Amino acid sequence: DAGVTQSPTHLIKTRGQHVTLRCSPISGHKSVSWYQQVLGQGPQFIFQYYEKEERGRGNFPDRFSARQFPNYSSELNVNALLLGDSALYLCASSLASSGGGTDTQYFGPGTRLTVL
Amino acid sequence: GQNIDQPTEMTATEGAIVQINCTYQTSGFNGLFWYQQHAGEAPTFLSYNVLDGLEEKGRFSSFLSRSKGYSYLLLKELQMKDSASYLCALNDYKLSFGAGTTVTVRA
Numbered sequence: 691d692a693g694v695t696q697s698p699t700h701l702i703k704t705r706g707q708h709v710t711l712r713c714s715p716i717s718g719h720k721s722v723s724w725y726q727q728v729l730g731q732g733p734q735f736i737f738q739y740y741e742k743e744e745r746g747r748g749n750f751p752d753r754f755s756a757r758q759f760p761n762y763s764s765e766l767n768v769n770a771l772l773l774g775d776s777a778l779y780l781c782a783s784s785l786a787s788s789g790g791g792t793d794t795q796y797f798g799p800g801t802r803l804t805v806l
Numbered sequence: 807g808q809n810i811d812q813p814t815e816m817t818a819t820e821g822a823i824v825q826i827n828c829t830y831q832t833s834g835f836n837g838l839f840w841y842q843q844h845a846g847e848a849p850t851f852l853s854y855n856v857l858d859g860l861e862e863k864g865r866f867s868s869f870l871s872r873s874k875g876y877s878y879l880l881l882k883e884l885q886m887k888d889s890a891s892y893l894c895a896l897n898d899y900k901l902s903f904g905a906g907t908t909v910t911v912r913a
Contacts, residue, residue: 694848731905732904732905797849800848
C-alpha cells in the first residue's frame with residue numbers, strides 16, 4: 691500500500707511569490723495535517739483538516755491557507771513568500787481527527803521549499 | 807506553550823544502550839509519540855504511550871510518567887542505522903514536537 695505522498699519534492703521560489711504544495715493521504719485516512727520544519731527544529735503544526743473541514747490551526751499568519759478535497763487529498767498554499775518560509779513542509783495523515791487512542795499520524799516525504 | 811525539552815545531541819557506541827529523555831509542562835494531552843527522523847527524510851513512527859508505564863517494541867522501548875511530566879525512549883543493541891534524530895511529540899489531535907535529539911552511533 692502506498693504511504694503518504696507529497697509533491698513537488700523540491701521547490702525554489704523568490705520572495706513575494708506564492709506556492710501550492712500537495713498531499714495525498716494513505717488510502718482510508720480521512721484526516722490530513724500540515725507541519726513546517728525548519729532545519730534543526732521539530733515540526734511545527736500549521737493545519738489539520740478532516741472531512742474537508744478545518745479542525746485546527748497553528749500559530750501561522752493568514753498567508754498560509756489550506757483545503758481538503760472530497761478524495762481527502764489536500765493543498766497547502768502560502769502567499770507573499772518570505773525568506774523565513776524556507777523549510778521542509780510535511781504532510782501527515784491519520785484515520786480520524788480525534789487524536790485520541792492510537793490515532794497515529796504518518797508522515798509523507800515532505801516538500802523542501804527554498805525562498806530566495 | 808508546552809515546553810517540550812530534549813537533549814540536543816547524544817553519542818553512543820554500536821551495540822550499546824542509549825536513553826533519550828523528554829520532559830514537558832502540560833497535563834492536557836492524549837498521549838506521547840516518539841518518531842525517528844533520518845537527515846532529509848520524513849519522521850517515521852516508533853512508539854506511542856497513552857498510559858503510564860513501559861511500552862516495548864523490539865530494540866526500542868518507551869516510557870511515560872504523566873505525574874512527572876517525563877518520557878524516555880530506550881534504544882538497545884545500537885546499530886549504525888540508528889544514527890538519526892529522535893523526536894518526542896505530545897498528541898492532542900495535533901502533534902507538538904520537541905526540537906529532537908540527534909543520536910550518533912560510532913563503531
